[in-house]
Amino acid sequence: MALMEGRVEPPVYLGPDELARLYSVEDFESLARERMADAGYRYVAGWAGTGETVRMNREAFGRWVLRPRALVDVSTIDPSTTVLGQPVSLPVLFAPSALHRLAHPDGELATAAASVAADTVMILSTSASATIEEVAAVARDPWFQLYWLTDRELTRDLVQRATAAGFRALCLTVDAPVGGWREGELRYPVPLDATCRAANLPDVVEVETRLTWSSLDWLRSISPLPLVLKGIMTAQDARLAVDHGAAAIVVSNHGGRQLDWAQASLDALPEIVDAVGGQLEILTDGGVRRGTDVLKALALGARAVLIGRPVFWGLATGGAAGLGAMVELIRGELVSAMALTGATTIADVGRQLVSPRF
Ligand SMILES: Cc1cc2nc3c(=O)[nH]c(=O)nc-3n(C[C@H](O)[C@H](O)[C@H](O)COP(=O)(O)O)c2cc1C
Known part of the structure; x- marks a missing residue:
């Protein structure tokens, strides 16, 4: 993409016919890599250690395989479900991630439009490159992701703005009390400029390093929104999340951007489901690229999954339409895999669909 390199010609985004010739999320990534400014692509790909x-x-x-079933009436397959009571047309949400304008000039507004078209939930990052109010005007029932900042009043202001703008849940990210050792970002600094900056924040902010479980009481006192804790990776913490009134957790290692050598999210999921399944909603993210990945995560007990990097790849390829086309690929593969495992609704998806790979 031309934005960050000071080139004058605007990038040309793919039209419907060209988008229809992309067949997988990987196809979108290859194209995004060619099209995005190198620094932007590298930031999105970024990793810890x-x-x-x-x-x-x-x-x-x-490490998991799917178990096909035969002779089930699969004339109707319905991948819709609910998250925190909100209907979604498929169990795939847009993860909160910074600076969507790195991928497309419309940034988070394109993401919001794609979430409406796909009928799913967008989670807006504290570090978004569009304002809370701009996104609220386009999205339907989005959630707001909060980084708790050392500046309490600024933190309160973000929460109150999101609440006033109609966001439906507060997603506190709890796996980033300090930045991960972002070797990628040390090598390739984030390419910020006037067209792409954190639109809801002053230029310099710091996250609060002193948060503990009791800090959540303050957050709950300033907002009536259901609380989602993103970045829970152990049964112990999942139980504490229940004890502290979280409505949902996201089993997540921040897409491998925080603690290097943290366990894979999917590997952490079963112990957490065993510990607290039924007491709150359990979402997960990290490495979801295919409809079959979605099905495996749900079979292991997730209510829904989030996609992070793929959102950028969709935007970089075709803006809202590109991201929308990408979601439809994931939906198509999910529906096919549901039919071939004999699950006609999400309620049919359970542990019986998967077994460990030998
Ligand atoms: C470029 C980028 C920026 C991100 N920014 C945030 C953020 O602001 N807040 C947050 O909670 N998570 C953030 N994440 C993590 C995602 O929400 C999500 O956990 C992760 O991307 C999922 O893994 P995946 O990219 O493999 O799908 C970011 C991820 C990426 C790739």
């Missing part, structure tokens, strides 16, 4: 957790997030899906 050796990058092992990024790789493990993908590899974990390869």
Whole structure:
């Protein structure tokens, strides 16, 4: 993409016919890599330390296989579900991520439009490159992701703006009390400029390093929104999340961008489902690229999954339409895999659909 390189010609985005010739999320990534400014692409790809957790997030899906079923009436397959009571047409949400304008000039507004078209939930990042109010005007029932800042009043202001703008849940990211050792970002600094900056924040902010479980009481006192804790990776913390009134958790290692050598999210999921399944909603993210990945995560007990990097790849390829086309690929593969495993609705998806790969 031309934005960051000071080239004058605007990037040309793919039209419907060209988008229809992309067949997988990987196709979108290859194209995004060619089209985005190098620094922007590298930031999105970014990792902590050796990058092992990024790789493990993908590899974990390869340790499970799906179990086909025969002679089930699959004339109607319905991948719709609910998250925190909100209907979504498929169990795939847009993860909160910074600076969507790195991928497309419309940034988060394109993401919001794609979430409406796909009928799913967008989670807006504290570090978004569009304002809370701009996104609220386009999105339908989005959630707001909060980084709790050392400046309490600024933090309160963000929460109150999101609440006033009609955001439906507050997603507090709890895996980033300090930045990960972002070797990628040390090598390739984030390419910020006047067209692409964190639109809801002053130029310099710091996250609060002193948060503990009791800090959540303050957050709950200033906002009536259901609380989602993003970045829970152990049964112990999942139980504490229940004890502290979280409505949902996201089993997540931040896409391998925080603690290098953290376990793959999918590997952490079963112990967490066993510990707290039924007491709150359990979402997960990290390395979800295919409809079959979605199905495996749901079979292991997730209510829905989030996609992070793929959102950028969709935007870079075709803006809102590109991201929309990408979601439809994931939906198509999910529906096919549901039919071939004999699951006609999401309620049919359970542990019986998967077994460990030998
Ligand atoms: C470029 C980028 C920026 C991100 N920014 C945030 C953020 O602002 N807040 C947050 O909670 N997570 C952030 N994340 C993590 C995502 O929400 C999500 O956990 C992760 O991307 C999922 O893994 P995946 O990219 O393999 O799908 C970011 C991820 C990426 C790739």
